[in-house]
Amino acid sequence: MSLKGLLSSRNGSASRREPPAVAPRPLAPPATSALTDGERLAMLDELEQSGLGWFWASDARGNLTYLSGAIAKRLDLPLADLLGQPLTAIFAAADREGRGKSLPLMLGAHKAFTGLAVRAARKPEGAVLRLSGQPIATAEGAFAGFRGTGVDITEEYTREEETARLARYDSLTGLSNRHRMAHHIDATLTAFRAARRNCAVMMIDLDRFKHVNDTLGHAAGDELLKQVAARLTRAIDRDCEIGRLGGDEFQVMLPDIDDRGVLGELAAKVIAMLRQPYSLEEGRCVIGASVGIAIAPHDGVTRDEIVRAADLALYAAKNGGRAQYRFFSGELENETIFRRRLEQDLGTALREEQLFLRFEPIVAAAAGTVCGLETHVCWNHETRGVIDEHEFAQIVEGSALLGDVGRWAIAAACQRAAGWPDSVRVAASVPVALFLADDFVTLVSEAVDAAGIAPARLTLAISEAVFFGEASVVDRTLAALFKLGVRLTLDEFGSGYSSLSYLRRAPFDAIKIDQKLVAEAERQDGTELGLVRAIVALAGALQMDTVAGGIESASLLAALQACGVHYLQGPIFSEPVDTDTLAREMAGGAWRIEPGTSRMRRARRRTLLRKIQVIHDDYAYMVTLRNLSKTGALIQGLADVPRGTQFVVDLGGGQLAVATVMRSSGDVQGLEFEQSLIEDGSGGLCTRNRVSPYALAAAGTPLAALAPGKFLGMDQGGAVPKFGYAKPARTEPA
Structure with missing residues (x-):
């Protein structure tokens, strides 16, 4: 018309x-x-x-x-x-x-x-x-x-539309902003409660981002954040919502997942991708990332609860040394308080000589003899007992006394080396803060002189992180150490931070290949082994030695020897030993170690000393968990428990593990888990899955986050205890 x-x-x-x-x-x-x-x-x-x-x-x-x-x-x-x-x-x-x-x-x-x-x-x-x-x-x-x-x-x-988009999305990265993420998580959790579905939230914080902003400028920082956002999108290849909350903090919501094994692998992938070098117009830079993970409804049922739980887990990951992931547990708040108390006790430990060293042998690949010993700092705490090198490293990492501990360790290492044959060197790791201190070279010189050893017998392992400091200070310190005559090793080479510019600038005597790269060198595709071979060739061209640690298997040992690695370490030779063992081994002169599969690393046990429940025949017993590993645990408190007895071990927060008594002595039982625990990303252990609060709600329990301790309500009406409690129970560490 x-x-x-x-x-x-x-x-x-x-x-x-x-x-x-x-x-x-x-x-x-x-x-x-x-x-x-x-x-x-x-x-x-x-x-x-x-x-x-x-x-x-x-x-x-x-x-x-x-x-x-x-x-x-x-x-x-x-x-x-x-x-x-x-x-x-x-x-x-x-x-x-x-x-x-x-x-x-x-x-x-x-x-x-x-x-x-x-x-x-x-x-x-x-x-x-x-x-x-x-x-x-x-x-x-x-x-x-x-x-x-x-x-x-x-x-x-x-x-x-652009105004509305800016209200919902981050203008720099294009990811959801804080407001949109909050709304999305709220709506998702509300809908999932009705449908009894799970939802995980990751909090991600960048490590060393402030250094990039300060040294390369804010424009470089903005470009870096864009690249981080792009990498996050590629790394998390599943249904999710990714947001930037502001600054260098990101958040990820992952619906329909509660398998902590899968989430741990995903978090490790994120950390690995984000720590790879970035190319910016202003220069090349490397950062890291820490990740905290919480899962609804296990760790909370509302947005506030889940986000707070993920924040606590992130805080724990950063406190544990950064570049880690951590799952939330109900004990994190208590653990954080306890960790702070331990940090406060460090001053007392230094004054009262509670710290001590263990030594890990470094074996010359050609001769099979011990040519050096790497120091590890441990702590004999007056109430906690012995804190091993792994846990101590996590405690001291974020402490203001990290430099003081490093000073003590170098001086103590030199004193111990004075009693060894001149052919055996001692290696000590140098914290970044200590390396950048004005008096570091003086400290090293005084430690060598006081011990009366040749400077060349001291090897200082230096992380690539020191190169993020002021270039003039770093170069001046390296030159002074070279003039002093101590040996220098570039630590963790191949970890993702590596740059050939470091090798050109510094007079290193050796490169220590990153232990994660070494551990992956047995893969069938041979990619990692090829990288090891390339590092060895590079070191040879620069007239440097190579060191590889963490070796557990004969096949890996043979592969590294075939690559031409000069010096080797790991459980296949020996775990770190105390001074008494060291004295016995060196009494006859040269210490020769034949590699043997019998020296495979036992799953590392963490001393815990906390109360837990174990259930047998519908009866719950309260016992003391003395230590814990991936494959088993040591419990204390029950009498006359025969071998072969099966328990359900309640580790709290919905974590149940079926275990069998493999050995029993008095009131102490050694348990073996039916299904191994998994790493929580920062040295801890957890079960892969947990009892769902939805299942408990179906039985009449109000829907809420699971409590950190005892949660399994056992109806013991009519149940008869089969085992009695032992008295008195011992409480010293295993």
């Missing part, structure tokens, strides 16, 4: 007045006008051509009967292809998220509407129109279709 026909039908319709919201408005005769019909048509034509006003009409079936040519042109569609087509097939809502009005609903209601933003269905990225429509009726009052107007609002709509 033409515009003239449209006007003619309007002029010829009978008068009928009805409210637009109730019924279609009938066609009414035009008001008296001084303009002729031709003049009015010309005016409307000019209005259409100007773009200030466009017109459209449909019949009672919703098919388009008229459309201003200017609209069709703006939509970049042939007018002939549009006429006669259903309006709902021509236009689609411009709002992709479906928050706006629905065109089919508006047309189906036969009521007036305004402000409906639409796009051409065939051109979803094209112009945006705002349609308004008025229902019309025949003289008999029957619905005859719609007549309406349209306005091009593309620019306005784009501005509004």
Whole structure:
């Protein structure tokens, strides 16, 4: 229909007045006008051509009967292809998220509407129109279709969309922002509670990002954040929502997952990808990441609970040495308090000589003899007992006394080396803070002189992290150490921070290959072994030795020897030993160690000394968990427990592990787990799965996060205890 026909039908319709919201408005005769019909048509034509006003009409079936040519042109569609087509097939809502009005609903209601933003269905990225429509009726009052107007609002709509996007998304990275993440997590957890589904939340914080901002500038920091966002998106290749909360903090929501084994692998992948070098216009840089993980409904059922739990886990991961992931447990708050107390006790430990060294042999690959010993600091705590080198390293990492511990360790290492054969060197790791101290070279010189050893017998293992310090200070210190005559080893080479510029700048005597790279060198594809071979070749070209540690298997040992690695360490030779063992082994002169598979590393046990439940025949016993490993545990407190007895060990927070008594002596039992525990990412252990709070809720327990300690409500009515408690129970560490 033409515009003239449209006007003619309007002029010829009978008068009928009805409210637009109730019924279609009938066609009414035009008001008296001084303009002729031709003049009015010309005016409307000019209005259409100007773009200030466009017109459209449909019949009672919703098919388009008229459309201003200017609209069709703006939509970049042939007018002939549009006429006669259903309006709902021509236009689609411009709002992709479906928050706006629905065109089919508006047309189906036969009521007036305004402000409906639409796009051409065939051109979803094209112009945006705002349609308004008025229902019309025949003289008999029957619905005859719609007549309406349209306005091009593309620019306005784009501005509004951008404003709305900025309100929901981070303008720098394009990820969801804090507000959107909060809303999304809230909505998801609410829906998942009804459906009894799981949901995990990861909190990710970048390590050393501030250093990049301070040294390379904020523009470099912004570009780095963009690259981090891109890597996160690639690393997490499953259904998720990723957001940047601000600064260098990111958040990930992962629906329908509670397997901590899978989540741990995902977190490790994120950490590995984010620590790879970044290329920026301002220079090359390397950062790291720490990850905290919480899972609903195990660790909470509301957004506040889950986010707080993930934050606590992140704090624990950063406190444990960074570049780690950590699962939330209900004991984290107590553990954090306990860890702070231990840090406070470090001063006393230094003053009262509670620290001591263990020594890990370094074996010359060619001769098979011990040519050096790497020092490990341990702590004989007055109430906790012996804290081994692994746990001590986590405690001291974030302490203000890290440098003081390093000073003590270097001096003590030199004193011990004075009693060894001159052919045996001692190696000590140097904390970054200590290396950058003004008096570090003086400290080393005084330690060597006081012990009366040749400087070349002291090897200082230096992390690549020292090169993030001021270049002039680093270069000056390295030059002074070289002049002093001590040996220098570049530690953890191949960890992702490695740069050939370090090797050009520093007078290193050896490269120590990153232990994670060594551990992966047995893979069938041979990629990691090829990297080891390349590092050995590089070291040879630079006239440097190579060191590989953590060797457990004969096949890995043979592969590393074939690559030409000069010095070897690991359980296949010996675990770190105390001074008494060291004295016995060196009493006959050269200490030769034959590698043997019998020296495989036993799953490391953590001394815990905490109360737990074990269940047998529906009766729960409270015992003391003395230590814990991936494969078993040592419990204390029950008498006369025979070998072969099966317990369900309740580690708290829904963690149940089936275990068998493998040995029993007095009130102490050694247990072996039916299914091994997994790493929690920072030296701790946990079960892969937990009892779901949904299952407990089905049994009548209110839905809530599981308590950190005893949670399994045992109905002991009628249950008879088979074992008695031993008295008195010992409490010293195993």
